[in-house]
Amino acid sequence: MSPQRTSTTMELLPLVCLCLLSCSGDAVRVVVEEGSDAVLPCLISTEDLEGNKFDWKKDDQKEVFMYDAGIHHNNGRPGQDEQFKGRVSHFQDQLMNGNASIKITRTKMADSGTYSCDFPRHQPRQTFNIELVVDPRIKVVVKEDSDAVLPCLISNNDISGQVFDWKKGGQDVFIHYSDGRTTQGPDFTGRVSHFQHQLQNGNASIKIRKTKMADSGIYSCIFPDLRPSQTFYIKLDVAFDQVLRDRTGEVSGAAPEPTIHRPRDTKDSSLLQCEAHGVPPLKVEWKDSDNNTLKSESTPESEKGDRSSITLNITVTKTDNYRCVATQKKISHQIFAETSVYIQGAAPEPGSNGWFTGFVVVGAVLGLVFIVLIVKKCRKGSTPVAANRQPDADDDTPMIETEPVLVLHHAG
Numbered sequence: 579m580s581p582q583r584t585s586t587t588m589e590l591l592p593l594v595c596l597c598l599l600s601c602s603g604d605a606v607r608v609v610v611e612e613g614s615d616a617v618l619p620c621l622i623s624t625e626d627l628e629g630n631k632f633d634w635k636k637d638d639q640k641e642v643f644m645y646d647a648g649i650h651h652n653n654g655r656p657g658q659d660e661q662f663k664g665r666v667s668h669f670q671d672q673l674m675n676g677n678a679s680i681k682i683t684r685t686k687m688a689d690s691g692t693y694s695c696d697f698p699r700h701q702p703r704q705t706f707n708i709e710l711v712v713d714p715r716i717k718v719v720v721k722e723d724s725d726a727v728l729p730c731l732i733s734n735n736d737i738s739g740q741v742f743d744w745k746k747g748g749q750d751v752f753i754h755y756s757d758g759r760t761t762q763g764p765d766f767t768g769r770v771s772h773f774q775h776q777l778q779n780g781n782a783s784i785k786i787r788k789t790k791m792a793d794s795g796i797y798s799c800i801f802p803d804l805r806p807s808q809t810f811y812i813k814l815d816v817a818f819d820q821v822l823r824d825r826t827g828e829v830s831g832a833a834p835e836p837t838i839h840r841p842r843d844t845k846d847s848s849l850l851q852c853e854a855h856g857v858p859p860l861k862v863e864w865k866d867s868d869n870n871t872l873k874s875e876s877t878p879e880s881e882k883g884d885r886s887s888i889t890l891n892i893t894v895t896k897t898d899n900y901r902c903v904a905t906q907k908k909i910s911h912q913i914f915a916e917t918s919v920y921i922q923g924a925a926p927e928p929g930s931n932g933w934f935t936g937f938v939v940v941g942a943v944l945g946l947v948f949i950v951l952i953v954k955k956c957r958k959g960s961t962p963v964a965a966n967r968q969p970d971a972d973d974d975t976p977m978i979e980t981e982p983v984l985v986l987h988h989a990g
């Protein structure tokens with residue numbers, strides 16, 4: 579009984595995870611840097627998609643990519659949104675595995691949003707959501723309360739007589755008019771300035787004084803009168819005093835960003851390896867997106883001169899963003915690197931839906947058998963047993979100890 583029970587419990591685990599994922603409605607998140615390529619994952623594992631149909635849309639309206647039995651947007655199908663023309667492809671050799679993932683090349687900021695991958699012919703109809711976040715390539719990191727220069731340069735143009743406009747999301751930050759006047763947005767009054775003498779070199783950079791955490795976000799530098807109009811994006815990150823995410827390692831004695839390697843990926847786990855260097859004593863930790871510290875194996879701290887290095891391994895089994903955080907205790911400097919892990923086994927796979935239904939059916943059968951057993955026992959007059967068993971139904975391994983284990987085992 580015991581080995582069976584173990585294997586059954588093992589089989590139940592992914593199902594439970596599956597339920598948690600699909601029940602929480604969390605979309606898979608893909609983060610890429612502006613200009614690089616993004617693969618949006620979508621899998622309906624039990625199906626051969628070659629003669630089938632799938633449809634990708636953005637924000638429920640823009641047609642991104644449709645495939646229908648070999649006809650798609652790259653071989654003549656009309657109707658693809660302008661934004662995606664010539665930038666989206668599917669993986670032909672993966673179709674037979676039910677892999678409907680697409681690749682978007684040369685991502686733009688405007689590609690950020692929620693994508694849906696829809697299988698209209700699947701019964702019941704299946705739709706999955708994938709969130710794409712495109713991060714600006716230019717990032718500025720400053721400590722709270724210090725000044726930030728946001729760079730924006732339009733090559734060798736004298737822009738002293740030109741309009742340029744800085745925004746943060748939809749909010750005004752700074753406007754330079756063609757007559758040289760400037761205005762500042764309500765949240766930035768008295769805090770933003772431009773570099774007057776640099777205008778003739780096409781430099782539209784601004785300086786924000788005394789930055790607050792709330793200033794963090796994505797800024798755009800817009801030249802509305804250029805033909806075509808030009809927009810540049812800059813990400814500003816205002817960090818707590820100690821939590822300085824310093825990509826350049828400029829702070830004196832500060833550690834460079836740790837490096838993350840991913841030496842091994844399997845279907846249901848990923849091995850992540852973090853390599854951190856810095857001034858000892860150095861502490862390195864793996865954290866998940868909820869900021870929980872995860873259990874991991876580290877190599878002993880090795881020291882070379884005044885530098886020390888640590889490698890920290892962790893095997894993760896869940897789709898999430900994982901951070902490797904290095905802390906230099908002596909100078910209270912903290913820095914991290916982040917990676918997104920997508921575990922196909924744990925993702926809301928459409929193909930598992932059959933499984934899932936199977937699980938529900940088996941559960942119902944089990945419940946029925948269980949009730950019959952209880953009723954039988956009650957009739958025999960052994961009421962205490964039945965009474966004792968009922969609360970058990972709530973614990974981790976409900977009903978698995980009874981005979982129906984075989985039913986479940988075969989069904990799985």
Ligand SMILES: *[C@@H]1O[C@H](CO)[C@@H](O)[C@H](O)[C@H]1NC(C)=O
Pocket residue numbers: 617619620621669672677679922
């Ligand atoms: C789907 O195919 C792409 C391209 O080969 C691959 O990168 C991706 O990992 C595949 N996805 C799954 C879930 O197998």
